[in-house]
Amino acid sequence: MSPNRSTPRKVVIVGAGAVGATFAYALAQSGAANQITLIDNNEKLAEGQVADLSHGLPYYPSVSIESGTAKDYGDAQVIVITAGSAQRSGETRLDLLKRNASIIEGIMDDIIEQQSRAIVVVVTNPVDVLTQVALRHSRWSRGHIFGSGTVLDSARFRYFISQEMGIDVKSVHAYILGEHGDSELPAWSLTNLGGVSIQQYVASNGLQEQWPKRSQEIFEDVKNSAYHIIDYKGATNFAVGQALVRIVQAILRDSNSVLTVSVMLKGEYGLEDICLSVPCIVSKDGIERVLVANLSEAEQQALHHSASVLKESMAGLQE
Numbered sequence: 508m509s510p511n512r513s514t515p516r517k518v519v520i521v522g523a524g525a526v527g528a529t530f531a532y533a534l535a536q537s538g539a540a541n542q543i544t545l546i547d548n549n550e551k552l553a554e555g556q557v558a559d560l561s562h563g564l565p566y567y568p569s570v571s572i573e574s575g576t577a578k579d580y581g582d583a584q585v586i587v588i589t590a591g592s593a594q595r596s597g598e599t600r601l602d603l604l605k606r607n608a609s610i611i612e613g614i615m616d617d618i619i620e621q622q623s624r625a626i627v628v629v630v631t632n633p634v635d636v637l638t639q640v641a642l643r644h645s646r647w648s649r650g651h652i653f654g655s656g657t658v659l660d661s662a663r664f665r666y667f668i669s670q671e672m673g674i675d676v677k678s679v680h681a682y683i684l685g686e687h688g689d690s691e692l693p694a695w696s697l698t699n700l701g702g703v704s705i706q707q708y709v710a711s712n713g714l715q716e717q718w719p720k721r722s723q724e725i726f727e728d729v730k731n732s733a734y735h736i737i738d739y740k741g742a743t744n745f746a747v748g749q750a751l752v753r754i755v756q757a758i759l760r761d762s763n764s765v766l767t768v769s770v771m772l773k774g775e776y777g778l779e780d781i782c783l784s785v786p787c788i789v790s791k792d793g794i795e796r797v798l799v800a801n802l803s804e805a806e807q808q809a810l811h812h813s814a815s816v817l818k819e820s821m822a823g824l825q826e
């Protein structure tokens with residue numbers, strides 16, 4: 508059997524919960540996809556979400572929205588995996604990780620069985636470890652399977668800097684690197700406001716004195732965002748939905764966008780055999796290239812620390 512040809516701009520979303528459904532809604536509004544298919548173990552949930560989304564069709568750009576089955580992987584151009592299960596009471600993080608890893612492996616088996624040529628974007632947490640699980644299990648290339656990584660965290664970072672400086676968030680260029688989680692790091696050395704480095708901006712606006720404390724607070728706000736939002740409303744879904752639209756648009760529109768997705772490193776930044784986020788060029792073939800940025804010594808060390816935290820999780824998974 509020859510591999511399936513993909514249907515242009517068909518996006519399959521696995522997991523129709525808070526993240527999957529919000530992403531579907533944002534993607535429909537973006538006009539980037541021709542076909543959006545939702546798959547969930549809970550078939551009624553998928554059908555309910557599809558019905559609700561479809562009733563907005565008179566007001567979206569043209570798009571078909573359907574519930575589907577594993578067969579839909581066959582001709583998908585992009586598959587976005589948000590399927591997962593929440594932590595059960597008394598369950599450790601490692602138990603949860605093992606359960607989500609087996610969900611991802613099951614989905615990858617189905618994708619492979621359908622001879623799919625889709626680009627696979629993993630979103631389920633812990634996203635870096637599960638991206639690595641999907642890669643190992645499928646033996647696909649690192650360009651074809653990657654994680655949503657810190658695209659969301661980088662958006663949060665840009666937002667908090669823009670609020671602090673009173674500058675349009677679109678003119679703030681800033682990246683969070685490493686794990687999508689507690690060991691992530693802010694790449695201050697790459698941060699600029701319309702081309703003016705953050706250090707220069709701080710100096711020329713007389714902000715040097717408070718900056719060491721404020722910059723740390725901004726990063727803490729980024730890192731703790733998910734905890735706060737989950738505490739208040741039970742899940743994060745809107746910003747991650749937009750971040751996923753950004754990633755999927757880069758693939759569907761072949762735009763060579765620089766995004767901090769979670770990629771398997773092969774020597775870049777002195778790191779090997781670990782998935783974490785660094786700036787990558789994303790196009791119709793997935794990750795085209797990993798960019799090697801000129802990080803400060805401290806940032807380079809923090810990236811290595813993040814990699815060692817992730818390697819521990821990977822080792823735990825294999826026990």
Ligand code: NAD
Pocket residue numbers: 521522523524525526527546547548549552589590591592593610613614630631632633634655656659687742743744747
């Ligand atoms: P949710 O519980 O609302 O939805 C998950 C859905 O997955 C459920 O509807 C469930 O039925 C479905 N599911 C479980 N196993 C399945 C399988 N084998 N096949 C198909 N569907 C299956 O959870 P959510 O709030 O939507 O979050 C989903 C995941 O996304 C979580 O792991 C969450 O931590 C993660 N997340 C990641 C980011 C990021 O930036 N990477 C941001 C937010 C949330």
